[in-house]
Amino acid sequence: ARLPVAATDITSSAHSLITIIPPTQKRTPKDFIFGKVIGEGSFSMVYLAKDIHTNKEYAIKVCEKRHIIKEKKSEYVKREKEVLNMLGSAKHSFVRLFCTFQDIERLYFVLSYAKNGELLPYINKVGSFDIECTKFYSAEILHGLEYLHGLGIIHRDLKPENILLDEKMHVLITDFGSSKILKEVPEKGEINVLGEQQQCERRNSFVGTAQYVSPELLTDKTTSRASDLWALGCIIYQMVAGLPPFRSRSEYLVFQKILNLEYELPDGFCELARDLVGKLLVLEPSKRLGASDEHGSGYPSIRLHSFFINVDFETLHEQIPPPIY
Numbered sequence: 001a002r003l004p005v006a007a008t009d010i011t012s013s014a015h016s017l018i019t020i021i022p023p024t025q026k027r028t029p030k031d032f033i034f035g036k037v038i039g040e041g042s043f044s045m046v047y048l049a050k051d052i053h054t055n056k057e058y059a060i061k062v063c064e065k066r067h068i069i070k071e072k073k074s075e076y077v078k079r080e081k082e083v084l085n086m087l088g089s090a091k092h093s094f095v096r097l098f099c100t101f102q103d104i105e106r107l108y109f110v111l112s113y114a115k116n117g118e119l120l121p122y123i124n125k126v127g128s129f130d131i132e133c134t135k136f137y138s139a140e141i142l143h144g145l146e147y148l149h150g151l152g153i154i155h156r157d158l159k160p161e162n163i164l165l166d167e168k169m170h171v172l173i174t175d176f177g178s179s180k181i182l183k184e185v186p187e188k189g190e191i192n193v194l195g196e197q198q199q200c201e202r203r204n205s206f207v208g209t210a211q212y213v214s215p216e217l218l219t220d221k222t223t224s225r226a227s228d229l230w231a232l233g234c235i236i237y238q239m240v241a242g243l244p245p246f247r248s249r250s251e252y253l254v255f256q257k258i259l260n261l262e263y264e265l266p267d268g269f270c271e272l273a274r275d276l277v278g279k280l281l282v283l284e285p286s287k288r289l290g291a292s293d294e295h296g297s298g299y300p301s302i303r304l305h306s307f308f309i310n311v312d313f314e315t316l317h318e319q320i321p322p323p324i325y
C-alpha cells in the first residue's frame with residue numbers, strides 16, 4: 001500500500017532533499033563517525049561517536065569477540081545488554097542502550113554519552129563534597145536504586161567510577177555487566193531451579209570492587225538489594241570524607257576491615273551524614289536502613305532520614321545540580 005503523503009509535505013520540502021529515514025533497521029559501524037577514545041575497560045574500548053543520520057553524539061562501547069570468548073565474559077556481556085534493555089523505559093538516572101550490532105570481530109553497544117565522565121574525579125578534585133552536593137548526588141543515586149530494585153535488578157558493583165554525569169551534571173548509573181536480575185520468587189510448589197547465572201556464580205564467586213563489596217558477599221556469597229544499600233553507604237561516606245570508609249594496602253585487609261566493620265569518621269564529619277552512613281553500613285543486610293521497605297515502593301525509610309530533609313525526590317531531574325567546588 002502506498003504511504004499517504006500529504007500534498008503539503010511534498011511542496012513545503014520540495015527544495016530540501018527529502019531523506020526517507022528507513023525504519024530502525026540494524027545499524028552498522030558505517031552509520032557512525034568514530035571520534036576520540038573516551039575510556040577503556042578490561043575488555044572494551046569506549047569511543048565518542050556521531051550518528052551520521054541524526055548528528056547525535058553517543059558513547060559506543062566496542063568489545064572484541066575473541067577477547068570476550070577467551071576471558072569467558074559472554075555471560076557478563078549478555079547480562080549488560082539484558083539489563084540495559086530492561087532500563088530502556090527509564091527516562092533518567094541510567095546510561096541508556098540505544099542499539100547493539102556486531103561485525104566479524106566486534107560487538108557494539110550504542111550508549112548515551114555521559115559528557116562529564118565519572119563522579120570519582122570530582123570527589124578527588126575537591127577533596128570532599130559540601131553537604132548540598134552530597135545530599136543532591138546521594139539522592140539521585142538513591143532514586144536510581146529505587147527504580148533498579150523496583151525492577152528486581154541488583155547492581156552489585158556500585159561505586160563512584162560507575163556513577164557517570166551527563167552534560168547537565170545529572171547522575172547516569174552505568175556498568176551493568178555484574179548486575180543480577182532477581183528471578184521472581186517461584187510460585188508455591190514450583191521448584192526454584194537456579195538460573196545459569198546463579199549456577200555459574202557458585203562456581204567462580206562473583207565479587208565487586210574490594211572497597212565497596214558488602215560483607216555478605218565476602219562470607220556467604222549472597223547478594224540482595226541490601227548489598228547496593230551498603231555500597232550507597234560507602235559512597236555517601238566517600239563524598240563527605242573524600243575517601244571510601246574501608247581502605248588498606250591489600251584487598252585482603254580491606255575485606256578484613258569490612259567484615260569487622262572497621263572504619264573511622266574524620267573530625268567534622270557532618271552529624272546527619274554520620275547517622276545515615278551508620279544505618280547503611282550495618283553487617284546484617286536485613287538491618288540496613290531501607291532493607292525492610294516494601295519492594296517496588298522505593299526506600300521511604302531512607303528518603304525520610306533527616307539527612308535528606310528538604311530534598312524533593314520527585315523533581316530531582318528537573319533541578320539544577322548544585323555546583324561542585
Ligand SMILES: Nc1ncnc2c1ncn2[C@@H]1O[C@H](COP(=O)(O)OP(=O)(O)OP(=O)(O)O)[C@@H](O)[C@H]1O
Pocket residue numbers: 038039040041042043044045046059061095111112113114115117118164174175
Ligand atoms: N556512556 C558513557 N559515556 C561516557 N563515558 C563512558 C560511558 N561508558 C563508559 N565510559 C567510560 O569508559 C571507560 C570504560 O568503560 P567500560 O564500561 O567499557 O569498562 P569499565 O566497566 O570501566 O571497566 P571494566 O570492564 O574493567 O569493568 C570508563 O572509565 C567510563 O568512564
Ligand SMILES: O=C(O)C[C@H](Cc1nc2cc(Cl)cc(Cl)c2[nH]1)c1ccc(Cl)cc1
Pocket residue numbers: 064065066068069073074075077078081100101102107108109
Ligand atoms: O545483535 C544482537 O543484539 C545479538 C548479538 C548476540 C551476541 N553475539 C555475541 C558474540 C559474543 Cl563473542 C559474545 C556475546 Cl555475549 C554475543 N552476543 C549481540 C550483538 C551485539 C551486542 Cl553489543 C550484544 C549482543
Ligand SMILES: O=C(O)C[C@H](Cc1nc2cc(Cl)cc(Cl)c2[nH]1)c1ccc(Cl)cc1
Pocket residue numbers: 205207208209210213217218219251252255256259
Ligand atoms: O571464596 C572465598 O570465600 C574467599 C573470598 C575470595 C575473594 N577474593 C576476592 C577478590 C576481590 Cl577483588 C573481591 C572479593 Cl569480595 C574477593 N573475595 C574472600 C573472602 C573473605 C576475605 Cl577476607 C578474603 C577473600
